[in-house]
Amino acid sequence: MKKVILTPFLAFALLVFLASFSYQNQSASINNETTIISPDGDQFPEDVAKILKVHCMDCHVTASKNDKAKKKLNFDNWDKLNMLKKTGKLNDIVETVKDREMPPEKYINHYPEKKLSDEQINTLVKWAEKTMDSFKE
Ligand code: HEC
Incomplete structure (x- = not known):
């Protein structure tokens, strides 16, 4: 039973983690465009x-x-x-x-x-x- 609750939670956590990661990458690439x-x-x-x-x-x-x-x-x-x-x-x-x-x-x-x-x-x-x-x- 525990596993059933845990899995969606982990999936959600992973999603948040990935989303924040791609957000960071996005701001880094914006910087790269304007700087040398x-x-x-x-x-x-x-x-x-x-x-x-x-x-x-x-x-x-x-x-x-x-x-x-x-x-x-x-x-x-x-x-x-x-x-x-x-x-x-x-x-x-x-x-x-x-x-x-x-x-x-x-x-x-x-x-x-x-x-x-x-x-x-x-x-x-x-x-x-x-x-x-x-x-x-
Ligand atoms: C001939 C050397 C020299 C050049 C060239 C120079 N500075 Fe300075 N700068 C100093 C010195 C010496 C201080 C420390 C002044 C003090 O502590 O009273 C200083 C301090 C500063 C500070 C800190 C001011 C503060 O109130 O703490 C800034 C910011 C600064 N300079 C920016 C610049 C910028 C931007 C340029 C170029 C456009 C520049 N400096 C060119 C010598 C120079």
Whole structure:
């Protein structure tokens, strides 16, 4: 008698398990469509990856000598951050980029070509906001 009750329950549990699995796969493939693997192995859309690489990754990567910068934000560790931490960093990126605090003024004085254009700021902000929205789904 027990078996008769147990079997539909197990079948149902299996169904829920499979359904959640395919749901996860679905969201992963949506991500894959909108992102590319940057040369450093991190997943960012191509236009964003290019901006980060040229304008941010002199400091915000493991190989940087700027300890303060990489302690606050290290793009090489991006994949290891959970959604909450990523959201925190993305909010910081939006703020610092919009206020033109990043890249730092001193650095831009030395390397004027590193200054972000309004369009590049817009690209970064849109990406950050879109990524944060995708976490809420
Ligand atoms: C010349 C090196 C350098 C470059 C290039 C640079 N940063 Fe930074 N960044 C720093 C340093 C240093 C800090 C730490 C500042 C502090 O602790 O006061 C920092 C901190 C940050 C923070 C954390 C701010 C906070 O309040 O905690 C964010 C976010 C950030 N940078 C984003 C960026 C982005 C995005 C770019 C590219 C558009 C960029 N940075 C380019 C040196 C750099």
